[in-house]
Amino acid sequence: MRAPLTGVRYEVLPAKATEDKVLAHVPRDVVVTVTASPVKGLEPTLDLTERLAAHGYRVVPHVPARLLRDDAHLKDVVDRLREAAVDDVFVPAGDADPPAGTYDGALPVLRRLTELGRPFTHVGVTGYPESHPLIHDDLTIQAMWDKREHATYIVSNLCFDPRVLTEWLARIRRRNVTLPVYLGVAGPVQRARLLAMATRIGVGESTRFLTKHPSWFLRFATPGGYSPERLLTRMEPAFSQVAGLHLFTFNQIAETEAWRRALLDRLDG
Template sequence: MNPGPTAPTAPATALLEDFSLEMTGKDVPKLEEAHAAVPRGTRVNVTFLGNEDLRMRLDAARAVKRLGLVPVPHISARRLASRSDLEEFLAGLAADGAAENVFVVGGDPARPEGPYEDALAVIRTGLLERYGVRHVGISGYPEGHPAITEHSLWSALTDKSAVLGTRRLAGDVITQFGFDAEVVLGWVERVRERGVELPIRVGVPGPAGVRRLMGYATRFGVGTSASIARKYGFSLTNLVGTAGPDRFLRTLAREYDARRHGDLKVHFYTFGGLRATSEWITRFRAEG
């Protein structure tokens, strides 16, 4: 019996059953505009950027919850000037009922602005549990990090996973966005070989202008222009138009093997395009 033309792409849509999104503190109006296209209960990460303040971050987490979504506020370890700064943020989240899920990352500053040199230092304080945190996201880097050695990245990942287990905190790994599904899956296999069984959310760029995608990729050191163009299917001689992660997700789904890769989900970096990303996901799922 002919399964029909949509059958080959069905596994790709299955990866989107529990996708998550990312926004900044300034994106609340964009989230309000997009939320009708976002399934209730979707996890929405709220960044912790240097140009945002406490009120903006708390307001954004509150807005996510008000719209029927699950706020996942970021905590940037090296941006915290003091222990009291961390407690003030956690207390604010707890007061709004938005502290259950957080994502803890080292952050961009080369030198800590306070007592926390990395995400692990924040997790080890015990403050997360004290203020009601139950689930902690941590970072993963399938294509490496321009300022951190591979050995350090692996040590950080395995140490954080172990400490979360010791502290009885649930968690997941959210990766940097990438353009090469095969590289990502190879990295996931190595994660599992190291005994890390946390669910992994694969970072995916939402649909965006090709030039913008290339700019972000260059900024974060993710792949080369030639490899990105090849994997995403556009020409370097014509950077006009928009590119979506269709090909990436279909490759990811085709090569994904739960026995080797474990629990895998998708996390969209929206680059401010919350509505465009949400509507793209709806269309992609409808196509099968």
């Protein structure tokens, strides 16, 4: 379990206090990913990315395809991120409905980035261990295959079921999708905090995804219903197939880092 806890990524929401929380609690060797909102647009994401990068963090902004107006807008975003020395981006389709412009999915954006000379060393795309609300499972795996020429890794969407995660990993490998995978896992989130944040529309992709899966709230609302450590313990046989963990912090950044450090200390001890 130690390796994925060391190669960890923290997903944060671009809220007012996020920068201070990251500076206070997140070591510089932890990758920080910044979500984007269809309500607020890309600007808060880009702004926080620039500020955290200036503090020496490796930052991965989410650049949802459906928030980009056109090729010129994408080029502006690329130039701005490269100026901030960002070398890693995560490109989901996004939830904006209708799209802000000409892109309605991630693949056209990925192709355009390739045409621009691959300005980023690392490019992440989304994987769906559980069924997508609108897309058949086989199509989501086919989409990862289609994106493999342009992407360098996959981040699985939030999942609470180790059996589903393990089976999904096996399925994508059977389909010869060989990109490194980061497992999307919720951190030690306080139930009341999670439920409160999930009602705030537009704060980030992770909370919007939860609102589409109301049964998941039961896992948090029931005492003992969810434990990240228990999930990881049950996932341990599959860790040889993953590059690391993508922890959804829901901006409980101090609590997430304290939990990770405590678990690493127990493993070392």
